[in-house]
Amino acid sequence: MLNYDFDWSVLWRAPYGAMFARGVLTTVHLSLLAWLLALVLGACVGAIRMQPWPPLRRLGGAYVSLFRNTPFLVQLFFWYFAAPLLLSESGQLWLYDNVPDYAYWAGVLGLGIYTASRVAEQFRSAFFSIPRDQYRAAFASGLTSIQAYRLVLIPYAFRLALPTITTEFLTCFKNSALAMTIGVMETTHTASHVEAFTSHGLETTTAASLVYLSLAWTVIAAMGAVERRLRIRGLLARRR
């Protein structure tokens, strides 16, 4: 016996339709910005961890172990509640008055920095999984160290890392839902907000799930296209 009247119109009727549209849009640009940060920062940290100079390597290692081994939720709270306290009181006031929607930027920063720690590891493991022969062959052909990395090893590692990087990209979208805990009105927060007003949680939750599902498909399709485009015949030709 189901004692529940479905009313799917809560997803589009005013004012909820506009709320959902804004929420989905927020999820998309928050995640994309965070992803951009994660890629750049992750590549840098991954590269630092490959350097021959130990202090630099240790710095990269410290970054990864700090941000990969603490809960993302705690990190979000840190960026939203605690990090601004490091500024002076007037600095804090300036921040809140001049940065519109500080919670949003704390979310971008937190998600980007967290994801970067994971991306860095993917890059590093990709470098390590390049067969030693490739290094030797590159140097044996008379390439300098920089040339060997630029022409042989980085393109190779990037292709090796792509599938796992795709997974990180998907996770980045899904993790963005946690930004609701610091008040960002993204998809999940909007769904629970509309539920609070309408008591139609089944519909809003289903809609939110479908949003994440379609975002994931889009990312998979896009990354698949990237993978196909960058494919080098004979190198990673293990596709069906």
Next chain:
Amino acid sequence: MKRRILVIAGGLMVLVLLMGVAYRANAEGILEKIEKTGTVTMGLREGAVPFGFIDEKGQWVGFGVDLGEEIHKALEAKFNKPIQLVKKPMDPKTRIPLITSGAIDIGIGSTTITLAREDVVDFSLPYFLTGTRLLVPKGSPIKDFPDLAGKRVGMGSGSTANINGIDQAMAAGLIAPPCEKVLFDEHNKGFLALQQNKIHAYFTDASMLAGMKAKAEKPGDWEIVGRYLTYEPYGILLPENQGEWRDFVNAALVRTIKSGRYQQIYDKWFGPKGQVPLAMSGEFTMLLKALSYPE
């Protein structure tokens, strides 16, 4: 592709079915169920001083807990046997689903009776009356709602009655230009943001604000300002179509008020020596008189 669609459709159906089970309604009367099983499951607030919270000794106490104890006693008197009281935490987000799913038989928190909520749950008689006001740092230029123009104002994202109230005030031009609403999933997070100057004021029921103020490190640093923007009558949450159970809860409530026990409980929490000193307004006193139904 076709297979993929089938898999997804199947997955979604399982999801909906699982959720459907969670929303299963109680077919039998709750009073019979309580008599049969000898237990009553009660939803209470965990972090709302003084309605329901964990005190320094780790005890689950509060105004709602004491009121629930009165209803528990009335149940034991009715069935003439010990009834086990099972307490479950609820918050503004979970309270309605907990009731509609049948996970709790009764929810005593700080729930405003609204017509929208009446569509999905039932309420007891209103047993508490408060109104929405503002919490600001002492000496703040914000003295009343019009001063909120262009400011950042925090509120609870589950407190729909509050949000509707401030939306109406902005639509009516009381706050112009409109203020920016900053939503928090818990009041205490909003208060933390207020302490950190992330927002200029926090907006919710005066009774709740008084609790936040009392819990602050230095209560003297904060003041509650502004007119009552809306009246918020609280009701006990009950499942839909449980007339006998609702009658029983209402009768227990009326007898608690008439016997003077209600006043004792109120004074214990809201009296001058209570956790959250909050004088009973004239309207509130009148409400209690109106509820003193004859036997």
